[in-house]
Amino acid sequence: MNTSHRIFFQNAKKMKALKPGSIDLVVTSPPYPMIEMWDDVFKNMNPKVKTAFKEKNGNAAFELMHQSLDAVWDEVVRVLKNGGFACINIGDAVRTINDHFRLYPNHARILSVFHQKGLSPLPIVIWRKQTNAPNKFMGSGVLPAGAYVTLEHEYILVLRKGGKRTFDTADDRAGRQNSALFWEERNQWFSDVWMDLKGTRQDLIDKSVRKRSAAFPFELPYRLINMYSVKGDTVLDPFLGTGTTMFAAMATCRNSVGVEIDKNFLEIIDAQFGSIVGFSNNHISERLRRHEAFVKDRIQAKGPLKHTNQHYGFPVIMNQEKNLMFNPLQSAGKTGEGCFEIKYSEETEIKKSQQPEYSDESGKKRFQQLELKI
Numbered sequence: 001m002n003t004s005h006r007i008f009f010q011n012a013k014k015m016k017a018l019k020p021g022s023i024d025l026v027v028t029s030p031p032y033p034m035i036e037m038w039d040d041v042f043k044n045m046n047p048k049v050k051t052a053f054k055e056k057n058g059n060a061a062f063e064l065m066h067q068s069l070d071a072v073w074d075e076v077v078r079v080l081k082n083g084g085f086a087c088i089n090i091g092d093a094v095r096t097i098n099d100h101f102r103l104y105p106n107h108a109r110i111l112s113v114f115h116q117k118g119l120s121p122l123p124i125v126i127w128r129k130q131t132n133a134p135n136k137f138m139g140s141g142v143l144p145a146g147a148y149v150t151l152e153h154e155y156i157l158v159l160r161k162g163g164k165r166t167f168d169t170a171d172d173r174a175g176r177q178n179s180a181l182f183w184e185e186r187n188q189w190f191s192d193v194w195m196d197l198k199g200t201r202q203d204l205i206d207k208s209v210r211k212r213s214a215a216f217p218f219e220l221p222y223r224l225i226n227m228y229s230v231k232g233d234t235v236l237d238p239f240l241g242t243g244t245t246m247f248a249a250m251a252t253c254r255n256s257v258g259v260e261i262d263k264n265f266l267e268i269i270d271a272q273f274g275s276i277v278g279f280s281n282n283h284i285s286e287r288l289r290r291h292e293a294f295v296k297d298r299i300q301a302k303g304p305l306k307h308t309n310q311h312y313g314f315p316v317i318m319n320q321e322k323n324l325m326f327n328p329l330q331s332a333g334k335t336g337e338g339c340f341e342i343k344y345s346e347e348t349e350i351k352k353s354q355q356p357e358y359s360d361e362s363g364k365k366r367f368q369q370l371e372l373k374i
Ligand SMILES: C[S@@+](CC[C@H](N)C(=O)[O-])C[C@H]1O[C@@H](n2cnc3c(N)ncnc32)[C@H](O)[C@@H]1O
Pocket: 010, 011, 012, 013, 028, 029, 030, 031, 032, 041, 072, 213, 214, 215, 216, 217, 238, 239, 240, 241, 242, 243, 244, 245, 259, 260, 261, 262
């Protein structure tokens, strides 16, 4: 099995290269309106944003910024298949303009636009992030009626185009079963509050790059891709940034398309790509190891499990987990600028040769640090 991955460095408001109904899943995080680090991006897209700030008109700036995103959401709706999902990570903003402090509810604005465009909103995930920010006590401190609660969460909006996806052929159904999650993962991942993801898994990029680029942790798109698509599907991220969604697609046997306005990200993406085989295969090993630990505890507490996974031979809770299998990455190659191809093994065993592949010394170091933690 192979997957292909392609990045377009352009504005996502017109994704001409993508045909209508060609995408199974969108996983993305746009620049956040009214968060200062993104002001210039919005001002460049629409100079009226600059005027709104000059006139100290927060409402107008908020609306104009969202209008730039609306153009991308139009494209998302166009390229999604019927039955396909869009998962959008977004945080609200708080800001003082003209001495007036208030919340700018980005998630509500985006949700209502998708609703107007005819997509069905599904239950939202709240991503709980602990902050140690100095604004933890906003407003009048311990004095009542003038203090504000601290924003310590973001949202993952989940939307569906059209009705439920169907799996009509025997191959479709087999592919779906092969892409199943473990029962215990399902319980955690389909919960509507995700506690801080930072500590859960390693990331391909270091903390400072992640912060500067506002990248989400690898675990976030990784879960969403596993939850809302099957192997062989195509995942789009119209705000690709450092490529986290694309790497999660590589690790999960999905194809991907990324769109990013800033070409400077290519260097970071190329550097991370050097570690993708070892990184993904370790992720797979870690999932398997966690499942085996879970099964051991479960059997000790409640006795033997009813079902056995046919690829790994270990016990599983549900019949639906019987055909679950992770394909180890075999090799990763560049086929052009911003174009990548991954080859997968059909065997469960992760061979030595499928372990680390480094493009440079820093990739090797990152991988070794990762190995120590596992
Ligand atoms: C919040 S960041 C996404 C970070 C990404 N999820 C990651 O893990 O690295 C938003 C990205 O969207 C890009 N961007 C902003 N406006 C855009 C547009 N109109 N079209 C394409 N990309 C855009 C920015 O350059 C930035 O990299």
